[in-house]
Amino acid sequence: MEFTHADETFFIESDDQPRQPCIDARAAAKMIARQRxxxxxxxxxxxxxxxxxxxILKHMQTMEACTPQSPLSxxxxxxxxxxxxxxxxxxxxxxxFCLxxxxxxxxxxxxxxxxxxxVVYKHHYQLVGCxxxxxxxKYGDKKDRVPQISELANMCCGLYDAGMFTQMEMHVLNTLEWTIGHPTVDFFSQLLVAYEHDDKEVDCMSSYLSEIALYHRDFVSVKPSTMARASLAVARAVLGRPExxxxxxxxxxxxVAELISEYLEQPSPTLARKYSNPSAYRVSHRLAEFVAARAAAIAQAQRAAVPPSPPAEILSKESNIYSTPHKPHGPNPYEGYLTPPITPDGVNFGNVPKDSYPMPRCPVTPTPQQHHASGGWWMSPYRSTFTWWPPYMVPRSSVLTLWGWAQRATWTAIDEPIPDMDLAEAAHRHRVYSLGFNLAIGMHQRAYTFPRRYGI
Structure with missing residues (x-):
C-alpha cells in the first residue's frame, strides 16, 4: 500500500517481513559454532x-569460620x-561502577x-575501603568494569594521591597473605534461591536486608550462611510469601532474623534509593509499607490490651473542718474543735489530706506539759502570764481538785464556825465559799458534758 504526495514522497505500509542482512557462509558457521x-x-x-x-560447600564452610569477630578492636x-x-x-x-x-x-x-x-588511622579509613x-x-568483575585509580581519587575529592591507592592495595594484599576469596552472603543466597525456587523479588529483598546488616555492629561476626538464610526468611515474611x-x-x-527485623525501621537513605528503582522491584518501598503496617498493628494491639483507666475520685473540700483524733481506734469526725493534748502535726489530719482543709481561724494551742494552779487562774508553760482557760479547755483533774477544795471549805464554814467571829464576817465568808463551790460545780459539769455533746 502506497501513499503518494505531490512532492513525490510517499509512505509504504507492508506486511512483509524485514529483510535479513546478508551473511556469508563463513560468518554463519562461526555463529552456529559459538552457540554450540x-x-x-x-x-x-x-x-x-x-x-x-x-x-565446594565444605570448603566455603571452612573458610567462613575465619570471619572476623571484632574488626575495630x-x-x-x-x-x-x-x-x-x-x-x-x-x-x-x-x-x-555497576559492579x-x-x-x-x-x-x-x-x-x-x-x-x-x-592499626588503621582515621584519615586512612576511606583509603582502605577504596x-x-x-x-x-579485580577479583570478581569484568575487566571493563574495574574502577580506575583516577576515578577513585576523584570520588575521594582529591584527598589521596594516585600512588597512595597502589601502595594501600599492596599493603592489604600482603596483610591478608593474598587470600582474597571468601564466601559471601550473596553466594549462599543464590544457592538457597535456586534450591527453594524463590522468585527474583524475594532475591532482591534478601539482598536489600543483607546490605542493611552491613551498617550495624551486631552483624559483623555473623557467618555468611547464617545471614543468607535469615535474610531470606525475613524477606519472605515481608513480601507475604510462604516459608x-x-x-x-x-x-x-x-x-539473626530477629535482629534484622529490629533494624528495618530506619535504613540508610543511600541504600533505600539504590533499591527504589524498577529493576530492583522497588523493594525499599515494599519494606517501608511493611514497617508502617507493623507499627500500626502493634499500636492497635496495645490499645486493645490495656483497659481504660477509671476516672479518679476527687475529694470534696469540706469547709470549717476542725478535727483532732482523740480516740486512737475510733472514727475521726470532720467537725469539732481542736482538743489537747493531741494536735495535728502529721501529713494527714482526720483522714483528710493536708491540703484539702482550710487553715483554722485561731492558732492551735500546743499540749501543755505541766499545769500550775493558782486559785481559778491557770498558768501555761508556753506563756509567761497567767491565762484564764475556757471551761472545756481545763483538765478534768484540775476541775475535780477545785471542786473538792471549794466543797470542803464551804462545809467547814457552815458546820464549824470559827470562834470570835461576828455574824457579818461569817455571812460574808459563807457567800464567798458558796460562790466558789457553785463555780466549781459549773466547771465540773461543763468539762463532762462538752465531750459527750461533741463526740470526743
Missing part, C-alpha cells in the same frame, strides 16, 4: 557443579559510628579482615 559452544559449556558447568557442589582512632559513613560511600561507588552484588560483600569482608589485623573495593572488583518447608531455622538463624 555456549550450550556445551553450560552443560559442563552444570555437571561440574553437581559433581563438586558438596566439596585494634583501631583506637576508628569508632563504630564512622562505619555507616564508609559503607554509604562504598554503596554509591559500587552502584556507580556485581557479590563484589560489595567481598569489599566489606576485605575491609574487616584488614582492620582486624592492622583499596578493598579495587581488589574485590520453606524443607527445614526450620536453628537458634542462631532465628536470633
Amino acid at each position: 559452544q555456549d550450550v556445551i559449556g553450560s552443560e559442563l558447568s552444570r555437571q561440574a557443579a553437581d559433581d563438586y557442589l558438596d566439596d 585494634a583501631c583506637r582512632e576508628i569508632q563504630w559510628y564512622m562505619r555507616p559513613y564508609l559503607i554509604d560511600f562504598l554503596v554509591e561507588a559500587h552502584a556507580a 556485581l552484588p557479590d563484589t560489595l560483600f567481598l569489599t566489606v569482608n576485605l575491609l574487616d579482615r584488614y582492620c582486624s589485623r592492622r 583499596a578493598a573495593l579495587l581488589i574485590a572488583a 520453606a518447608v524443607d527445614r526450620e531455622l536453628d537458634h542462631d538463624e532465628s536470633t
Whole structure:
C-alpha cells in the first residue's frame, strides 16, 4: 500500500517481513559454532557443579569460620559510628561502577579482615575501603568494569594521591597473605534461591536486608550462611510469601532474623534509593509499607490490651473542718474543735489530706506539759502570764481538785464556825465559799458534758 504526495514522497505500509542482512557462509558457521559452544559449556558447568557442589560447600564452610569477630578492636582512632559513613560511600561507588552484588560483600569482608589485623588511622579509613573495593572488583568483575585509580581519587575529592591507592592495595594484599576469596552472603543466597525456587523479588529483598546488616555492629561476626538464610526468611515474611518447608531455622538463624527485623525501621537513605528503582522491584518501598503496617498493628494491639483507666475520685473540700483524733481506734469526725493534748502535726489530719482543709481561724494551742494552779487562774508553760482557760479547755483533774477544795471549805464554814467571829464576817465568808463551790460545780459539769455533746 502506497501513499503518494505531490512532492513525490510517499509512505509504504507492508506486511512483509524485514529483510535479513546478508551473511556469508563463513560468518554463519562461526555463529552456529559459538552457540554450540555456549550450550556445551553450560552443560559442563552444570555437571561440574553437581559433581563438586558438596566439596565446594565444605570448603566455603571452612573458610567462613575465619570471619572476623571484632574488626575495630585494634583501631583506637576508628569508632563504630564512622562505619555507616564508609559503607554509604562504598554503596554509591559500587552502584556507580555497576559492579556485581557479590563484589560489595567481598569489599566489606576485605575491609574487616584488614582492620582486624592492622592499626588503621582515621584519615586512612576511606583509603582502605577504596583499596578493598579495587581488589574485590579485580577479583570478581569484568575487566571493563574495574574502577580506575583516577576515578577513585576523584570520588575521594582529591584527598589521596594516585600512588597512595597502589601502595594501600599492596599493603592489604600482603596483610591478608593474598587470600582474597571468601564466601559471601550473596553466594549462599543464590544457592538457597535456586534450591527453594524463590522468585527474583524475594532475591532482591534478601539482598536489600543483607546490605542493611552491613551498617550495624551486631552483624559483623555473623557467618555468611547464617545471614543468607535469615535474610531470606525475613524477606519472605515481608513480601507475604510462604516459608520453606524443607527445614526450620536453628537458634542462631532465628536470633539473626530477629535482629534484622529490629533494624528495618530506619535504613540508610543511600541504600533505600539504590533499591527504589524498577529493576530492583522497588523493594525499599515494599519494606517501608511493611514497617508502617507493623507499627500500626502493634499500636492497635496495645490499645486493645490495656483497659481504660477509671476516672479518679476527687475529694470534696469540706469547709470549717476542725478535727483532732482523740480516740486512737475510733472514727475521726470532720467537725469539732481542736482538743489537747493531741494536735495535728502529721501529713494527714482526720483522714483528710493536708491540703484539702482550710487553715483554722485561731492558732492551735500546743499540749501543755505541766499545769500550775493558782486559785481559778491557770498558768501555761508556753506563756509567761497567767491565762484564764475556757471551761472545756481545763483538765478534768484540775476541775475535780477545785471542786473538792471549794466543797470542803464551804462545809467547814457552815458546820464549824470559827470562834470570835461576828455574824457579818461569817455571812460574808459563807457567800464567798458558796460562790466558789457553785463555780466549781459549773466547771465540773461543763468539762463532762462538752465531750459527750461533741463526740470526743
